[in-house]
Amino acid sequence: MKKFNLLAEPEKQEIIITHIYDAPRELVWKTYTDPKLRPQWWGPENVETTVEKMDVRTGGEYRVTQHTPNGIEVTFHGVYHEILASERIVQTEEFEGMPGHVVLEIIIFEDFEGKTKVTDTSITPSVEDRDLIISTGMEEGVIESDKRFNKLLKELQKKS
Amino acid sequence: MKKFNLLAEPEKQEIIITHIYDAPRELVWKTYTDPKLRPQWWGPENVETTVEKMDVRTGGEYRVTQHTPNGIEVTFHGVYHEILASERIVQTEEFEGMPGHVVLEIIIFEDFEGKTKVTDTSITPSVEDRDLIISTGMEEGVIESDKRFNKLLKELQKKS
Numbered sequence: 001m002k003k004f005n006l007l008a009e010p011e012k013q014e015i016i017i018t019h020i021y022d023a024p025r026e027l028v029w030k031t032y033t034d035p036k037l038r039p040q041w042w043g044p045e046n047v048e049t050t051v052e053k054m055d056v057r058t059g060g061e062y063r064v065t066q067h068t069p070n071g072i073e074v075t076f077h078g079v080y081h082e083i084l085a086s087e088r089i090v091q092t093e094e095f096e097g098m099p100g101h102v103v104l105e106i107i108i109f110e111d112f113e114g115k116t117k118v119t120d121t122s123i124t125p126s127v128e129d130r131d132l133i134i135s136t137g138m139e140e141g142v143i144e145s146d147k148r149f150n151k152l153l154k155e156l157q158k159k160s
Numbered sequence: 161m162k163k164f165n166l167l168a169e170p171e172k173q174e175i176i177i178t179h180i181y182d183a184p185r186e187l188v189w190k191t192y193t194d195p196k197l198r199p200q201w202w203g204p205e206n207v208e209t210t211v212e213k214m215d216v217r218t219g220g221e222y223r224v225t226q227h228t229p230n231g232i233e234v235t236f237h238g239v240y241h242e243i244l245a246s247e248r249i250v251q252t253e254e255f256e257g258m259p260g261h262v263v264l265e266i267i268i269f270e271d272f273e274g275k276t277k278v279t280d281t282s283i284t285p286s287v288e289d290r291d292l293i294i295s296t297g298m299e300e301g302v303i304e305s306d307k308r309f310n311k312l313l314k315e316l317q318k319k320s
Binding site for chain 2: 011080103104121126
């Protein structure tokens, strides 16, 4: 199985991204959900991330901004429908540059052959929304995040 | 235009329900979002509805239970991603009898030829989930609610 995969089948309203991380599930969960760690892996390296709010609990809200080197601000916000530690996140996500186009995101954390598999499914309001999100260069951003997340996991494992 | 319509196209992950109500938009909004009024119109008449939580604001949560005459409890819960008074609700919805199958629901309130049009779009995690929801007799429930909602609107308009 590949370490990273993005699946977006024609005419479907979903994007399915899978990651395989060589780290225990609890550490993957902590790295993913810790507001202090988020700026260390989310988005490309030359982008600065500010976590304005990230209240990781069922019913909590989040708002996170990426500041690009050319001064553009890219902000996402949403609510956590469900937080089940080390297992599942169900959240909404709205890119403020595309207001009203809310995505339902389901992120599953599983043990997988001694590693951890994270399956991130984004359900979009329409096929057009889905294709628009992909056309913004989403895959490149996710690949960059995946690399940085792996690097951060290694650093955290060395420390512990 | 019909007063009520349910659209679920083959192979799509969505259900689109439209209602036309002969009442001002603000009254339709109030009737829809008032926790005290919810038991008076939601679901069939022989079902008793208990609103355990209904915090109608962005980031708020809700949990509502229907008690059927034969003692079955049907509970729904979710979070409000966005509440824009008299205009839009974006929320998640999970039927606790089908845990994990979370729906993204977008409800738009618009003026329409002197009446109010409410468009309620449910986006499901899969086509299978969508079809399962429809197979539970959803349409009958929505038709019953629509009748009771219209009746309640008339009563509220007489009072005011």
